[in-house]
Amino acid sequence: MIREILGRLAEGEDLTEGEIRKVMGEIMEGRATSAQIASFLTALRMKGETVEEITGCAKEMLKKALSFDPRTGILVDTCGTGGDKSNTFNISTTVAFVVAGA
Template sequence: MIQEILGRVSGGHDLAMSEMAQTIGSIMEGEWQEEQIALLLTGLSAKGETVDEIAGAASAMRKHMTKIPTSKTGLLDTCGTGGDGSETFNISTAAAIVTASAGVTVAKHGNRSVTSRSGSADVL
């Protein structure tokens, strides 16, 4: 399956939503090597990701996410993306604090800085 998917994507062919979901699911299960993942992501970027591919990837990731039980509704998540290499300021944590002070329930998560000046964990 891996070589077939890599061949199709590197050839500029789009994947169906179900194919992308299966692909990302198998990546998250540890079935792909880092080099294969890099080839997949490079191929997707080169041809341009489709709505179906993004939706399929999101669907697979949701199946693997850690669900946090809560009785709250209307939660706001202000996770930053990081990794832009621009040494930018961590604005998502400041936005979470301002939003929470206005009465919104915020689910804030994050990590230490990798490429920027500060990650959410560094700020908190």
């Protein structure tokens, strides 16, 4: 599936939620090569992602995600994903050290 989708993305075609979920399923199940994954993500980014495509990817990743019970008290996430292009200083690593020492 990923091979035919790569051609369509290169032509600038949008994918349906179902189509992109199938591709993401292949990726999440380890059935795509690193080169195919890189090509898919690059082609998708160059075309420009639609809301439907992002939604489909997110739904498929959530379907495959593993949940866990940390069996602890309150958890805090101190980092972001970056890439917001706001030219700000990311202090999440520093925050992690400060919080760990508190």
